[in-house]
Amino acid sequence: MSGAPVGSARPSGAARRDGVRTVLVAHPGAELYGSDRVMLESVAGFREAGWRVVVTLCDDGPLVGELEALGARVVRTRTPVLRKSALRPAGFVRLVADTLVGAVRGLSLVRRTGADALYVSTVTVPLWTLLGRLARRPVLLHVHEAEASAPALVRRALALPVLAATGVVANSEFSVGVLRGALPATVRRATVVHNGVPGPGHATPARERLDGPVRMLYVGRLSARKGVDVAVEALGELVAGGCPAELDVVGAVYPGYEWFEQQLRDRVAELGLSDAVRFHGFHPSVWAFLADADVAVVPSVVDEPFGNTAVEAVLAARPLVVSATSGLREAAAGYASAQRVPPGDAAAIADAVRRIRDDWAHVRAAALEDAALAADRHAPELYRRRVAAALADVAGGV
The missing domain is CATH 3.40.50.2000 (Glycogen Phosphorylase B;)
Structure with a gap:
């Protein structure tokens, strides 16, 4: 990966010549933990629904190969990620620098890819929601974060990107409840889509007797x-x-x-x-x-x-x-x-x-x-259909 789109990222205007719509997916990490796997299922759903998918990540990691195997194109873009380290002076300075650089590069990426819509996989990369709206693209925001015990100011800050999104999906009723407590206006646009979780293929029964530890x-x-x-x-x-x-x-x-x-x-x-x-x-x-x-x-x-x-x-x-x-x-x-x-x-x-x-x-x-x-x-195919339908709903006829 590099700072430029890999493979099929195209100039605006060329992206629709084949009649295929493009979604730009913004995600912070490149590992394979829970939220990474959920994003992977979202991409699978978009691909199955006929979208061209370009994914922007902040880092390299094992997620990249999984995305490319689904037919997505991957771009590495410097992006501010909301973390606790931003509360420290050095972390705050880096956050500001990432925001300034990320705004310029991100807006350019939206235009170069000819993105018809954006899917922002987490509220911890809020810049992408704002860039999508600045570029007059519809944005589907996926809320995975819910810390009811966090200070009210932190909860409101995490909820603010929801107000800028065209549409919102949340992974649980609990997440919606936290949004409601932080900014009541946000829940009017939130739909719960429980995570799709791929299983082992076949569930093997546990051992019949607990011999030993x-x-x-x-x-x-x-x-x-x-x-x-x-x-x-x-x-x-x-x-x-x-x-x-x-x-x-x-x-x-x-x-x-x-x-x-x-x-x-x-x-x-x-x-x-x-x-x-x-x-x-x-x-x-x-x-x-x-x-x-x-x-x-x-x-x-x-x-x-x-x-x-x-x-x-x-x-x-x-x-x-x-x-x-x-x-x-x-x-x-x-x-x-x-x-x-x-x-x-x-x-x-x-x-x-x-x-x-x-x-x-x-x-x-x-x-x-x-x-x-x-x-x-939690059938992945059910999740894929629901998240793809949510994207189609916000994208409308674009």
């Missing part, structure tokens, strides 16, 4: 907000209480947060759990880890707009222990094999794992039934 699995970012440290403490509670257990950790830290992983490893050693915890790093596919697991834990301690990792566990027919908070409630609703626990409560997680162990035959069977239910709820 209970195999726990954590999938996700290694960060305090995701609660992976709480999962470690829960493992310690189980082992100390005479319930043999192990924990596999699949995921990595954000660059610059390596200190958190070291802190986590130090705590594992301090608890005497070095032989019971395995750190696997990031893996683009989690299905092999879920197939080996008995129980998946999603122990987030702060608000989550939804919970793709929770849905993935259910799709894999694995019992789930999940924080009873925010969008995670929505993601885990209606599944008999899911145990809900207070956020940040290691003892409650340990108790939930014990309950699953003690009622294993029943919970294992319920997890298989839940997998079929989740496959219907």
Whole structure:
């Protein structure tokens, strides 16, 4: 990738000669975590609906190859991304610089690609919503962020781009509720489209008998907000209480947060759990880890707009222990094999794992039934049709 469009980016006027409309997709990262995969499904939906797709990213990463495999063209464009680091002086200076450079390059990109519409995959890249409207293009904004516990000023700032968008889709009712609390006027234009989550193809039943340690699995970012440290403490509670257990950790830290992983490893050693915890790093596919697991834990301690990792566990027919908070409630609703626990409560997680162990035959069977239910709820083809319809709605006859 480079700062110029790759492949099929065309001058305005040439882009429509073949009768194919172009959508410019703006996304901040290039990894393969939850929001990245949702954007990938959106692109698949646009391609299936006949759109030419150009995707602008801030970075290089594994997402690029996945996008190109779908027939999308990828461009690297300097863009301001709203992060907590922007609250520090150096971070704020970089944010301003990225905004100035990004505005010029971004507006040029909109025109060069001949984009008929923009799809902005997150409120954390608000410049693209504004550039789309400045260029008189319709903009579909996808809201994945929902922190009801954040300061009111932060929530309003994140909600402001919604006012500029032509249309809005949100990944959960919880996300819409947070928008409503921040800026009530925003919810009139918001439609809920639950994430499409591809499954493993075939859900493999968990092992019939729990011989040996209970195999726990954590999938996700290694960060305090995701609660992976709480999962470690829960493992310690189980082992100390005479319930043999192990924990596999699949995921990595954000660059610059390596200190958190070291802190986590130090705590594992301090608890005497070095032989019971395995750190696997990031893996683009989690299905092999879920197939080996008995129980998946999603122990987030702060608000989550939804919970793709929770849905993935259910799709894999694995019992789930999940924080009873925010969008995670929505993601885990209606599944008999899911145990809900207070956020940040290691003892409650340990108790939930014990309950699953003690009622294993029943919970294992319920997890298989839940997998079929989740496959219907979160079928990627359903999501693709709905998000493509939302784009067509805002684009109208352009």
